[in-house]
Amino acid sequence: MKKVDSLVKGELPALKINKSRIQNNIQELGEIGLSEEGGINRSLASQADAESRNWLKTYWKKHCEIGSFTDAAANLWGDYPYVEEKNLKPIIIGSHNDSVPEGGKYDGALGVLLATEIFQTLVENHVYLKHPLKLISLTGEEPNPYQISTLGSKVISGVVSKQYLAQFKHIETGESLGEAINRLGGNFEKLEEAQWPKDSFSAFIECHIEQGRRLFDSGDPIAVVKKITGIYRELVVIHGQANHAGTTDVFHRKDALLALSWLNIKLREYLKKINVSEPVVGTIGFAEVIPNAANIIPGSVRFNIDLRSGDWNLVKKVIEYLESLFSELKSQGIAATRKIILNQKPVDLNSRIINALSATIEQDSKLNLKVFTSMAGHDAANMAKIGQSGMLFVKSIDGKSHCKEEYSKIEDIEVAGNVLLKTLLNLDREIE
């Protein structure tokens, strides 16, 4: 057994992760939930979700000397075996193992497998750490049929109560969320046991694919995440007037889909105009036309508007612009009912972790330091509510994600793994 401090006085061991091993593991875990179409289907509490958890537990036991533990929210935890000061607040690394329907091999799984690889590298080298180190695969991060996402981190950070979660059910089978959690080895009755008190860990670090194309466009393999985007979402119903598609002339229509079309075009034009300092995006991704018949003018249309930015003032600016668009529709006799269904402000990640990751990157002459906002929500945002939370992004080829074409190069993954490992060792030494 070697101790970090005893190994190199004032310096860290030059450990490197094993590139071909992580590549193999991505491939192997990527077989679980693989459909004939080539996408990954590991939705919360699905058979494949359970199987992937078993794969992890088996691998950890066999290769990393890690004992696993499933908490009341079914988060899967692993403890690093060689720790000097067991009473210090732990460092946690990991991500999630579930996926969207027909998703890719990397979203979530990469962070869990890189954490696993770091554990395995440290164990192989018999490295003693100062702080307890925990590996986590979080429960139900993705949207799923139980209709709640980032479930595991919501429970850990205490942003949801057992009472609140008791209302969720599988939209098709009707199984309660509690039953699903119990099937995965959790204990819904004692859910509060999975919650962590504020400031009870030293650091939470999640490595994840970017899912966007900023790194793909700049050519850099990795980026440090400074904050998690704010998300504003409303459910809108535009009330036009259903009428005969033949006998109603084009000058006397209150076509709800045409009103949505106009709104969609104007919103996109405005978003392109104000995308200057910080990204801001807006999407109409869900829309239902009523009555939805070829020969009837759309009477109403029900849809979501989703707005995101790391700069909440930009989101507010877009909301103001939307107000003006809806006013204009109203003046044309087309009313709308609007309901805010999500109003999450951006979450700043921890500056100590941002600085630690940045310092590691700057020490490597082959790397440029990129620091930006995550435009997707992540478990790290919930974790940031109770402690020091940070994220590292790996380049997504072509920016693709949530689809079978999702891909990250093993060379970029290797860079991320080594930056994460080195930063972890630095933080372990630095943090009291």
Place this chain on the structure above:
Amino acid sequence: MKKVDSLVKGELPALKINKSRIQNNIQELGEIGLSEEGGINRSLASQADAESRNWLKTYWKKHCEIGSFTDAAANLWGDYPYVEEKNLKPIIIGSHNDSVPEGGKYDGALGVLLATEIFQTLVENHVYLKHPLKLISLTGEEPNPYQISTLGSKVISGVVSKQYLAQFKHIETGESLGEAINRLGGNFEKLEEAQWPKDSFSAFIECHIEQGRRLFDSGDPIAVVKKITGIYRELVVIHGQANHAGTTDVFHRKDALLALSWLNIKLREYLKKINVSEPVVGTIGFAEVIPNAANIIPGSVRFNIDLRSGDWNLVKKVIEYLESLFSELKSQGIAATRKIILNQKPVDLNSRIINALSATIEQDSKLNLKVFTSMAGHDAANMAKIGQSGMLFVKSIDGKSHCKEEYSKIEDIEVAGNVLLKTLLNLDREIE
């Protein structure tokens, strides 16, 4: 018994329909299929469809001395009792008694009830006609769960075969169209018996509500229909690219719903510009977004484009314009799959009937002659394929139709009934 010719030499009897009686009948038939929401639900082969047929048969027998007959396609026929030359080709008047879901009291029923009122007026006055006169309530004119409209007139005019119709089934219950026809008193096995040879009737005249707002805007009670609109319809799939609604910036999206939005706006602008001589309309009434989730950029969208005009060159012009729009989308990397699913050219109605209706209107100093194209499809278009076919429109208040607010004033209905009665007597004398 009085004979027309013997009654007034060279002149027609000054018969008038009974306004309060037709008003009562509209009210009474309008109780059948009335929902709690106030709409009429008399879809093909529904309980209410059968009940309304029984109401008609009972009324005809009790008040009009009419014996009824159901043909193999379940069209309900009534024969006028006092005819001089039984071997002449008959004159047919009527419309349909079925309705759209939550429709109004007038669409279809008005034409059948006005024809009934004319029969009753003639019978009460013991008028002998030269030609056999037939009253018809046509089977399944409206879109219905068996997915075929203007069914009765399609069979009469021979535009569909028994073999073709054998494939249609109720989309929910799975009952075959043949079984439905038989339930209504038809005989699907001997369907061909309902078909009429070409030029085997002297005239078919249908009175119907306009369903548009041209008469409402001009203030005239009635109009002569010169043709039935052409209808072109395509099923389009726009292929964009599904992607993360947060991480994909607004400059790198292939948003299928945004492409539809742009197409919809451009189409409407173009239609407004070319609406000069003859109405031309275009509608996207049916649209489905895929995958249709708030946080995913629409990957594809499936929709109908419905174009209509009495001037087929205008429809062709719009199709050419659509080509240019789809080319523009393609140049932006957004492909589309297009399939023509309806391509019905406009149908000219018979000039002799147009002239006869016009002459009657011009003789009345209180009426302006309005002659225009029907922008909705009608049974009269099928009937025109095998004989002399004509239509008279009654003003729709506010242009509303296919909804419970559908309404025509009894004063306008009275004008239509008297014009129809007088024209019928004229045609009976004129036609050899």
